[in-house]
Amino acid sequence: MTVGIMQPYFMPYIGYFQLIKSVDKYVVYDDVNYIKGGWVSRNNLLINGEKQMFTIxxxxxxxxxxxxxxxIGDDFKKLMKTLHMNYSKSSNFEETMALMEKIISFPNKQLPLFIANSFREILGYLSIDTEIIMSSNIQKDNTLKGKDKVLNICNILGADTYYNAxxxxxxxxxxxFKEHNITLSFIETIIQPYAQMHNTNFVPGLSIIDVLMNNSKQNVNLLLDSFVLR
Structure with a gap:
C-alpha cells in the first residue's frame, strides 16, 4: 500500500499529479493550518507567450x-477568459475547457473539498484510479505534528510505502520511516518538453492546465510517469 499526503493546491504543477498517480491512496491534508504566501491558490500559465501567474x-x-x-471566493470568469484568450488554438483546448467547466461548477466551495473534487475530475478524465481521502475523515491523533502525524496516518491506512515530493x-x-516499517521515497520529475502554443522554447513548471491543454490523455499519462524515485 503506497500513500501520499499533501496540502490542497488549485491546479498545481505536474509533479503534484505525478505523486497522486503513483500512490494507491492520496490524502488531502485539509485539517492543518493554511499556508500564507504558498501555491495553494495560484500557479503559472503561458499568457501572451510568457510565464505569468494566475491567482484565484x-x-x-x-x-x-x-x-x-x-x-473559494472566485467566480472563475477571469481565469476562464484568460484560458480562452491564450489557449484557444492549443491541440486539446475543447476537452480541457469542458473539464475546467466541470471543475469550477462544483457547488461546495469549501477550499479542500473543492480542490479534492478537481483532483477526482482530472483523475477520472485520465482514467487514473487513485483513491482521494480527506485527512479530516481519518480518525487519527490530532495532537501529533509534522512527521509524527504523517506516520500516524500512514499506519492507520496500512501503508508500507510513503511517497513525497x-x-x-x-x-x-x-x-x-524505516523504523516504522515504512519505505520513504521522493518523487523527482524528469522534465519532458512538449509543444506549447506560441513558444519555440519549452517553458516547464506550469500549472497542470498547460499540460492538459497541449497533450492528449495518453501523452499526459506518459508525462505523469516521467519521474525517478530518490
Whole structure:
C-alpha cells in the first residue's frame, strides 16, 4: 500500500499529479493550518507567450485557520477568459475547457473539498484510479505534528510505502520511516518538453492546465510517469 499526503493546491504543477498517480491512496491534508504566501491558490500559465501567474480568490484565508475553514471566493470568469484568450488554438483546448467547466461548477466551495473534487475530475478524465481521502475523515491523533502525524496516518491506512515530493527531503528521514516499517521515497520529475502554443522554447513548471491543454490523455499519462524515485 503506497500513500501520499499533501496540502490542497488549485491546479498545481505536474509533479503534484505525478505523486497522486503513483500512490494507491492520496490524502488531502485539509485539517492543518493554511499556508500564507504558498501555491495553494495560484500557479503559472503561458499568457501572451510568457510565464505569468494566475491567482484565484479565497474567502477567510489566514494562517490562523485550517484549510477546511477557508472557502473559494472566485467566480472563475477571469481565469476562464484568460484560458480562452491564450489557449484557444492549443491541440486539446475543447476537452480541457469542458473539464475546467466541470471543475469550477462544483457547488461546495469549501477550499479542500473543492480542490479534492478537481483532483477526482482530472483523475477520472485520465482514467487514473487513485483513491482521494480527506485527512479530516481519518480518525487519527490530532495532537501529533509534522512527521509524527504523517506516520500516524500512514499506519492507520496500512501503508508500507510513503511517497513525497522531492522538496520533502529536508523534512523527512528515510531512517525514521524505516523504523516504522515504512519505505520513504521522493518523487523527482524528469522534465519532458512538449509543444506549447506560441513558444519555440519549452517553458516547464506550469500549472497542470498547460499540460492538459497541449497533450492528449495518453501523452499526459506518459508525462505523469516521467519521474525517478530518490
Amino acid at each position: 480568490v479565497l474567502k477567510g484565508a489566514s494562517p490562523n485557520k485550517l484549510f477546511n475553514e477557508i472557502e 522531492i522538496g520533502g527531503q529536508e523534512l523527512y528521514s528515510k531512517k525514521e
